Amino acid sequence: MTPADLAAAVLDAVRGAVEGGELRVDVPPEAVIERPKGREHGDYATNIALRLAKPAGRPPREVAEVIAVRLRQRAGVSAVEVAGPGFLNVTLDSAAQGALVESIVTAGSSYGHTTTLAGQRINLEFVSANPVGPLHVGQVRWAAVGDALARLLQANAAEVCREYYFNDAGSQIDRFGASLHALAHGRPVPEGGYKGDYVADVATAVVREHPEVMNLLDAEAGPVFARAGIDQMFAQVKASLARLGVQFDVFFNERDLHTSGRLTETVERLRAAGHVFEQDGAVWLRTTTFGDDKDRVIVRGDGTPTYFCADLAYYLDKRERGFDRVVIILGADHHGYVPRMRAMVRCLGEDPDQTLEIPIGQLVTVSGSKLSKRAGNLVTLDELVAAVGPDAARYAMARSSMDSTIDLNVDVWSSKTSDNPVFYVQYAHARIASLLRNAAELSIDRGEVAAADLSRLESEREGDLLRALGEFPRVVASAAELRAPHRIARYLEELAGTYHRFYDDCRILPRGDEEPTPETVPRLWLCEATRLVLANGLGLLGVSAPDRM
């Protein structure tokens, strides 16, 4: 019996009590099943009686007792106890609990997937770094979290498009081009230009590939250098992302919005909606109507559109491509953008509560001896991946709540010891894989999972492991709903620990010349189920699940 099955059973009990006239209350749409911390609170617990007490107008423990009577009659339920303020503590019989293993093994790589987001089309934008420099550690966080979130949403049946907004227009690009041009001619970088070794490298590469640019007049050289330099950077960005194993479905060029007339269309649409006014030669959007601190310029006095204008056109483009939700992951250094963007979307006549979501992630710093000598400089994605590898880089970024700043200690994440959480989890997977190989060598035939006597899995450690495995679908669904991939990582660490304790306590394979016991096959299936969940969870984070370490 899975937790979901139990939830259904609890709701049946409530429904029965209502129909039998023992309770007067609306049957709730769902029951929350928790895994209690201590074994003395049963295998599973639900607080449904506490939640129904008020609407039913009766004390929680009384409500609990009514539900308990019916739940006790359920097949597979061996005991139901009313405890504390009104919790129902449920104990399953071992056959019902062991049956979970069969569910997991049968579902295989889809175990943990749900359909809670079926039908939703989500556009998920992340990273979107300007093409004027290499990706740095901060971008690793958005890449890791964004990709994990995409996988999570897909695991809950949403249709997801991973998108990267490539800012190849605007004043930063102009300055980038001017900087490259200056460096190519051995001149100093102009005021406000881009410095750093990489800029000179890009300039050199541009000249090497397009020698004719050296003959251009100063007036026309900037844009040519910019274009060529951006191509260079774009290739670098894609290569860096590939090193991390992050793939995008769409790289969207800002330039296309300018050349396709989408910007003027957007301005006209806003003007028609009556939210536009002109002042000091510029075109403004009256975002204060919808709670913004101040109104925003969308077309400058010199006739060029601001990035707000492009962002709005981009938003509309996504909506017109059929996405119901536009999700944009941003760093905390851009959080001021959120109220503005929401107000602007309202100006378009849309409801941002329904269509727009902007998760904000806090910033990343790097410490540890391997890279700290670069303190003050930006650490790049490539340097980080070279130092700790893609698995650790992704896991390190994905295991913290987006609300927490991360100080990434390179020494910890590059170590091959238990200090390093990603090794702890991967090790559990490798340990199981090894065990299963050994079983094969001993010619132990697991047979069909349906034929295994899973009711044999009745020791305390086995029960702990079964309950942990049963929680996985709920963890996946809530992590997706809360946009919190780190919950997957934390769950995996806990599951790995639970497995190690089981492993330590329960002998699985026969030793020496002993014969297999009746526990051998059921335990092997339990191991296989655990391996599947670890692999599925690591897969959601984009981290490998090695068979050997």
Next chain:
RNA sequence: GCGCCCGUAGCUCAGCGGAUAGAGCAGCUGCCUUCUAAGCAGUCGGUCGCAGGUUCGAGUCCUGCCGGGCGCACCA
């Protein structure tokens, strides 16, 4: 000044209004002739920043303060 985020064990951090607040690391004590010791068991460690409030119940929600991070452009 205004806004967003954070403040939980020595350190790094989990904790979807529920039961006695957890994990890893660090410290101390044990466990490998047999399935990966990259593991396990035990032990030490807390005024959940402070003060009020909401309620059957607050680390979690609200208000105010203190401390830290990040923002408040005709830059992106």
